[in-house]
Amino acid sequence: MKRILLVVVVVFSTAVSAQQTAVASRTRPAVEFLASDRLEGRDTGSPGERMAGDYIAMQLARAGAKPLPAHRDMFMPFEFTAGTRDGGSTLTIRGGGGQQAFRDPEQVQALSFSDDATINGPVVFAGYGLVVPESQGFGYDSYAGLDVKDKIVLVLHYFPEDTDAKTKAALARYSDLRYKALAARQHGAKGLLIVIGPRSPNAGQTLRMTSDTALSGSGIPAATISGAVANAMFAGATKALAAAQQELDSGNPHVPGFTLPSQIDLTTKVVRERQTGRNVIAYLPAANVTADRPWVIVGAHYDHLGHGTRGTSLAGKEEAGQIHHGADDNASGTSAVLAIAEKLATTPLRRNVMFTLWSGEEIGLVGSNAFVMNPPVPLNQVAAYLNFDMVGRMQNNKLAADGVASSPAWARILERANIAAGFDLATNDDPYQPTDSSNFNQAGLPTLFFTTGSHPDYHRPSDTADKINYEDLDRIVDFAAAVIQATANADMAPAFTKVDPPNTGATLAGVRVTTGTIPDYTTEAKGLLLAGVVGGGPAEKAGLMKGDIITEIAGQSITNIYDYTFALELLKADTPVKVVFMRNGQRREVELTPAGRR
Ligand SMILES: [Zn+2]
Ligand SMILES: [Zn+2]
Incomplete structure (x- = not known):
């Protein structure tokens, strides 16, 4: 306390003496x-x-x-988007002759990147919802053998709890909720639910909405639910949630998911505060x-x-x-x-x-x-x-x-x-x-x-x-x-020299190719908006330019930068891929040949 007082006095007196100095x-x-x-x-x-x-x-x-x-x-x-909050998301479980409705944020809450929608249908439990690309030399696909098309997918947050450090590291990179949303969407699911499993930290709690991912939607309604809501959905299932998680936590990639007995209605609403x-x-x-x-x-x-x-x-x-x-x-x-x-x-x-x-x-x-x-x-x-x-x-x-x-x-x-x-x-x-x-x-x-x-x-x-x-x-x-x-x-304005960025493409260590695109992180767009292209790089050679919005690459649909980063992992150097993009509101296609990364 004394020390704080002393600091205040010193600051005050220097301010006064500075004013008095000639x-x-x-x-x-x-x-x-x-x-x-x-x-x-x-x-x-x-x-x-x-x-x-x-x-x-x-x-x-x-x-x-x-x-x-x-x-x-x-x-x-x-x-600018100052933050996001839940705008009143709701979930109703129908099955077993009755129905249970949830609207408390402690029970159901939209994820910040969720689309606003009202959907209903059966729920499929898809384990941790992880898909690791083959190119990583490590096979893990929570969706293997599952049909989730036009269904709502329920997955566990994080990644298997009891695996060795190396497996954890391999899986952790794909456990980001954005990736899980992308994987669900690309398997045809119409909605995604996330629950923190009973064997994980903060078990059963809903996730607090963060604003870091608020800039763009993920193209799928996505919500976090409490353990209680998940358990209600598991009522009458072949396996309880805790038992299912325990099996998955060994890291065995062949533990299959299954369809739950209940049907749900889900409404997701995200308020983006401007x-x-x-x-x-x-x-x-x-x-x-x-x-x-x-x-x-x-x-x-x-x-x-x-x-x-x-x-x-x-x-x-x-x-x-x-x-x-x-x-x-x-x-x-x-x-x-x-x-x-x-x-x-x-x-x-x-x-x-x-x-x-x-x-x-x-x-x-x-x-x-x-x-x-x-x-x-x-x-x-x-x-x-x-x-x-x-x-x-x-x-x-x-x-x-x-x-x-x-x-x-x-x-x-x-x-x-x-x-x-x-x-x-x-x-x-x-x-x-x-x-x-x-x-x-x-x-x-x-x-x-x-x-x-x-x-x-x-x-x-x-x-x-x-x-x-x-x-x-x-x-x-x-x-x-x-x-x-x-x-x-000066008589002449300084001439402009275009300098190639030192590091382009995605930031993930696993990406081994570059497309020579410079993403615009600051503007909202459905797709990847380009702030520019690297001089002489693959994107420039393909004819892409500043202002183009990439919506698909190599068959992967792109609604945001996260999708794009994910898609880059699947590309091979010197193997041409189709890029679909919007320019001045018109859909166009080009062929782009990714270059190897030095
Ligand atoms: Zn700063
Ligand atoms: Zn600064």
Whole structure:
């Protein structure tokens, strides 16, 4: 308790003395405000995010920046899926002369990726509902010998409990509920029920709905049921649920499933909660535009993780649920962009410089994606995008500039600006970084991304304003302003070079081929929406392009990224497969030849 009091006193007194110092840091006030408890971690769509947005707009106006032409204010709202909850799913068991109805979430609850539907029919128990592809050199198929077509499948959560470590590892990868839903759908089932077996952890409980898989439906109604509901369905069956699980838990792949005596009615309903976040956008007009591509965009995300409840928090057990202050991530970048605006306001410019402060970055680059999908200025009028994410923890004079290979102009511009700055500059070619600049790279624009790198406080409540290196953050502002000025005032806009992503296709270790597709993770689509294709890769050779939506590959229907990842495991290098996709609302087919993965 004493220690906490002492910290409060120290922070308070440094804040006061900073205000009194004659040569104050240009970046400190904004970081301290944005990372303060009042803003509660600036979660996208939250009151703290709105307060931060208002503050940023005020600071931009103070610096002399204006709303974009034909815009009344600096706010660009966008919608996003904030979470999912059950919208009142129900299940009725009919059989044995009576019926039992369930509507309590403790008894029946839709899975977050469920389709909304009302179905009825017989129920087939299909063990753990696991299907491991032959290509894995390990045979396991819960559906072998079972006819589940137009029936509702009931499966156990997880994978057999009593097997050896190696078998567990092989099965675990296919036990994701998404895979189980896919397997059920591909065997013709019209619905899927999940129960946690009596021999597994949290036995008999329904699963809490998570929002991580909320973006797209799985193409099948799917619900989790309690042990009590499952037992009611097993009433009169040849085997009880506990006995069936015990047999399966040995890992023997030849324990068959069976049809249950009861018929059920199932209604699944998922409410996807839409919320609004806000990008803040302003610009400094050029004195008179005399150059091609008359816009340069300078951006940073200002949102952070709130109380860290959405899943990307790295908070330890004892810090869980606390405010994630996000001083370095990314009050530092936001503050840098504000200070850059102030600095550039007094210099003559040959291109308009737009300042974009994004929200929705932490939930999947959603704000900048909304901008790129619906740009307020045509993107072919934009010369380049420069991004700042985590620039407040400089150590040993080291600054990283990523995406240098996205234009032949960057190396020289950086080198020149660094003569005055004198940073130990680490340049990196790769423009595919997990930050907003990747959206602009995929849109075909030269990008640069500045960062001072990660640290032990990353995505934890302890990323606080007192740990920021303001002196060096101010130096980054001066250096970046010089880079932006050089870009804005160059006769020719920097040329764009397309860089191949270092790692493409699926992320599962078992995938041994690449199709050269770049999935769009941020937009909802029935199928796999392509954010782009790798230059010279199989998808480009097949004629696929950005905006196409793949709905089928090698005979496997695709409704989402999980289906696609699963389908990739079945492909063989150099063996052509048929790809069905939608382009501008029209169904098309091409042949694609996957390449082996190095
Ligand atoms: Zn960040
Ligand atoms: Zn972050």
